[in-house]
Structures are given as C-alpha cells and as structure tokens.
Amino acid sequence: MTRLEILSPKIDFVFKRIFGNENNPRILISFLNAVIKPKDPIQTVQIMNTDIDKESIEDKFSRLDIKARTDKDELINIEIQIKDEHNMVKRSLYYWSKMFEGQLTEGQRYDKLAKTICINILNFKCLKSKEAHSIYRLKEINTNEELTDLQEIHFIELPKLPKDEEIKDVFDAWMEFIENPISNKLEKAEMSIQEIKEAKNELLRLSANDKERIKYEDRRAALLDKVSALENAEEKGIEIGKEIGKKEGEKxxxxxxxxxxxxxxxxxxxxxxxTGVEKSEIERLL
Known part of the structure; x- marks a missing residue:
C-alpha cells in the first residue's frame, strides 16, 4: 500500500482550506487566541473570504489570505509566504491600511473604526529581531507610550522557531502543525488540544482527496514558478552588479x-x- 503523502500547510491553498474553513471556525479561533493572546479570548469569528477560485490557484501573483471578523468586531488578515520578496514590511503595512480604511464609507464617523490585525507567517527570516514572533504597534519612540492598539502587525518567522524544544503551549503546537504536521511532538499535543486534532484530520482529508490534491499541485507549481522567477532575477542582478563592479575597477x-x-x-x-580614458577625464587630471 502506497503511503499517503501529506500536503504541506505552508502552501497557502492548504493553509486557507484548514484555517479559513467556515464549517469549523474553532480551528481559526484557537489559532488566533494562541497568536494574539487577547486578554478577553475570541469566542466567534466570521470568515469573510472563504472562496478559492481556479484563477487564484493558477495565478502565482494572487493572494490566498484569510480575512475574518471577531466577535469584538476586530478585523484580521492572515497571510503565509514561502519566499522572501524583500517587500514584506511595506506589503503588510499596505494591506493593513487598506483593511483599516475600507471599514468606513463616506460620511461615517472615525470612531467606528475597529482594531485591525495583520498576521504574516513567513518561511524565511525577515526582521533583525532574534525572536520568531514579533508584534508591532504605534508607539512614542522616547517614552514607549502606545498611541493606539487599533494597529497591530505580527510577523512569525518559521526558521527562527526553536527546533528541538518540547511543545509548551497552544502557540507552539500550531507552529509545529504548520512546520511538521506529522511529527511525534504534535501527536502528543493532539491528545490535549482538540482543535489541533481537528486541523490534522482536515489535512489528512485534503491529502486523500484527488481533486484537492490536483488543486494543491497547481498552486504549488504556480508558487514555485514565482520563486524560480525571483531567484533568476536575483542571480541576474548579482551578475550585473559584478560586471558593473569589474568595469568600475578597470576604469x-x-x-x-x-x-x-x-x-x-x-x-x-x-x-x-x-589607457582608453576619455580626454575630459584626463584634462581634469592636468
């Protein structure tokens, strides 16, 4: 019997199928409470973009993020990225601002604006911080006084997560699920965290479904094409830089x-x- 190949939750198509599943919002609620750690835990969520169309799967530039609204009217956007495009901070600020601004229609009061949170899960190192999970808000730079909590941006850098430590809490369990959903460590966590077990079962269902696997492969291929294009552009840029440097050195x-x-x-x-040096250059040396 052929062993079932488990799909990777790092591919945004799979991530959205599991965490953006409106039929089981408990998974997303558990994940959000583990990441945000609100004083008053989230009880319910409304997932606002559950659809995944064929064009999104095949288009390597499309975003398969998750948008949700909590029972406290907080707006949340979750995105998972496998390749560093060197624009993650500005990109996140842009999407945060679009969500924040998009709450109001003309004539509505500013006091209607709700807290907006962006969560970026990155399969690469992005920030200078040694911490795997960084949280940013607007603060005064000298006193550290917080201006508002209406803006909150999370960066979770998967390569910075401790590799050999035991799972200590629900956050660790979710990170292990994303990194290695069939690990022995996670099996232990499934015993005490029901939502992890439910997410694992959904992942197994997706992995065994031929139609879902085809969609997964289409999306993975599109993302790999994008990664390849980015890497080729980077290599070409390095080559051009070396050539320019060589010519500058010769000059x-x-x-x-x-x-x-x-x-x-x-x-x-x-x-x-x-020497081949132009006359104007030599005249400046006279």
Whole structure:
C-alpha cells in the first residue's frame, strides 16, 4: 500500500482550506487566541473570504489570505509566504491600511473604526529581531507610550522557531502543525488540544482527496514558478552588479595609470590611446 503523502500547510491553498474553513471556525479561533493572546479570548469569528477560485490557484501573483471578523468586531488578515520578496514590511503595512480604511464609507464617523490585525507567517527570516514572533504597534519612540492598539502587525518567522524544544503551549503546537504536521511532538499535543486534532484530520482529508490534491499541485507549481522567477532575477542582478563592479575597477585602474602618465609629462593623445580614458577625464587630471 502506497503511503499517503501529506500536503504541506505552508502552501497557502492548504493553509486557507484548514484555517479559513467556515464549517469549523474553532480551528481559526484557537489559532488566533494562541497568536494574539487577547486578554478577553475570541469566542466567534466570521470568515469573510472563504472562496478559492481556479484563477487564484493558477495565478502565482494572487493572494490566498484569510480575512475574518471577531466577535469584538476586530478585523484580521492572515497571510503565509514561502519566499522572501524583500517587500514584506511595506506589503503588510499596505494591506493593513487598506483593511483599516475600507471599514468606513463616506460620511461615517472615525470612531467606528475597529482594531485591525495583520498576521504574516513567513518561511524565511525577515526582521533583525532574534525572536520568531514579533508584534508591532504605534508607539512614542522616547517614552514607549502606545498611541493606539487599533494597529497591530505580527510577523512569525518559521526558521527562527526553536527546533528541538518540547511543545509548551497552544502557540507552539500550531507552529509545529504548520512546520511538521506529522511529527511525534504534535501527536502528543493532539491528545490535549482538540482543535489541533481537528486541523490534522482536515489535512489528512485534503491529502486523500484527488481533486484537492490536483488543486494543491497547481498552486504549488504556480508558487514555485514565482520563486524560480525571483531567484533568476536575483542571480541576474548579482551578475550585473559584478560586471558593473569589474568595469568600475578597470576604469579606476586606467585613470590611476593616466594620472601617473600626466605627472610624467606624457602627451595627452598618447595617454588617451594607451589607457582608453576619455580626454575630459584626463584634462581634469592636468
């Protein structure tokens, strides 16, 4: 019997199928309470974008994020990214601002604006902090006084998570589920955290469903194409940079030679011919 290949929760299609499942919001509620750690735990959520169309799966530039509203009217956006596009901070600020601004229609009062939270799960290192989970709000830089809690942006950098430590709490359990859903450590957590067990069961169901697997492979292929394109662009940029640096080095060396020839009183035309330095450059050395 062929062993079932488990789909990766790091692929946004799978992540959204599990955490954006309106038929089992308990999974998302548990995840949000573990990440945000609110003083008053979230009791209910309304998942606002449950659909995943074919175009989104095949388009490597589409976003399969999760938008939700809590019982306290907080707006939440969750996104998982597998490749560093070197724009994550600005990207997150942009999407946060769009969600925050989008709450009001013309004529509505500002006091209607609700807390808006962005959660970014990254399969790469992004920030200078050594912590795997960083939380940002608006604060005064000298006194650290918080201006407001209406803005909150989370970055969870998966490569910074401790690898060999035991699962201590629900947050650790969810991170282990995303990183390695079939690990022995997670099996222990399933015994005490019902939502982890439910998420695992949903993942197994997706993995065994041929139609869902085809969608998964389409989405994974689209994301890998994007990663490949980014890596090729980075390599080309490095090559161009090296070539420019090489030419700059050669030019600087030629100018230094021309400078020595000028000091020796050599005719300017001979210097131009022998070094390739332009006449205007040599005249500046005179």
């Amino acid at each position: 600087n060396k030629a100018i230094e030679v021309a400078k020595n020839l000028v000091s020796a009183g050599i005719d300017i035309n001979i210097i131009i011919e022998s």
